[in-house]
Amino acid sequence: MKAIQIVKPQSPPELREVDKPEPGPGQVLLEVTAAGACHSDDFVLNLPAEGFPYPLPMTLGHEGAGVVAAVGSGVTGLSEGTSVAVYGPWGCGTCHFCSRGLENYCSRAAELGIAPPGLGNPGAMAEYMLVDDPRHLVPLGDLDPVSAVPLTDAGLTPYHAIKPTLPKLVGGTTAVVIGVGGLGHVGIQLLRHLTPARIIALDVTDEKLDFARENGAHEVVRSDADAVTNVRKITGNEGATAVFDFVGLQPTLDAAMGMVGTMGDVVIVGIGDGVAAAKVGFFTQPFEVSVRAPYWGAREELIEVLDLARDGVLKVAVERFSLDDGLEAYRRLAANELRGRAVVVP
Ligand code: NAD
Ligand code: ZN
């Protein structure tokens, strides 16, 4: 079968012929219906060879959907042909975090060698993929896999990032979204639906700022050296109640810390270049600001996000590519030329 793989660090991915996998005991084989390309893939593709975290070659794709093609021994209750989305941050299933559905924070994953598809295990950018346990599957029902697959990360991650801040986002407050790409545009839609907050979106081009408005941003501000001043002109002295940074570079993090108000939240979702840091200290930011850097989301949150899509609340902007054109999807992702999410349809 065909698969898009990282073969060599700091090189473009390659479309290669690999063996079709067979499900082992407890595993589920999916015929992939859709796979989303995330900026984290681009981050991984650019990591240096020395200390590269995953075995190579590795099939990309940590946003996956498919239909059940076969099950390994011991798997019951799943019918062939069922359309499913894959919950990606696999955990052990039994530690304290996993028992709460927070497999993204499994305390034993590293020790047990458990890794997500596309981030350690073979991912969804292929004709078939293996899923290690049926509990990682959420039935899609009537949802179109191509528009739903980004919800497994580009929807789930902002949802998990926004949820703890919801009690603060009451009437009259402001939420800032920095970076209106795959995650950010769903983040704006979630904030619009779940809160009465005024939403200010920041990005670097006019096209992205128009895209932010189309997705529900009330105000848009160019992400440049004047961004803090321009956001504070809108919020007044109060600053923003929450800033969600879907970029995570030093300038966006500094801007986030500069525009947040007293008792506000700065939520760092973007990985940026992997080294940016928020500067926190008694005299550095307004009183009682909280800073968190969440990772992906909980199993039940994926179910919640898919239900929001089913209710018609979330509309992911998708650019569709065939597996043969998948390398072009990664090129455009790296060049920042996409509107929303690139989805590869094998
Ligand atoms: P994307 O490429 O789809 O979108 C990034 C957006 O940021 C683009 O619209 C781009 O124009 C904009 N941007 C770039 N530089 C900017 C700047 N200086 N100021 C404002 N906007 C800027 O990326 P994505 O797939 O949505 O991922 C966003 C980030 O989140 C990436 O860093 C990714 O690695 C990370 N991520 C983190 C998690 C997590 O669990 N924490 C999960 C998924 C993705
Ligand atoms: Zn991702």
Ligand code: ZN
């Ligand atoms: Zn666990």
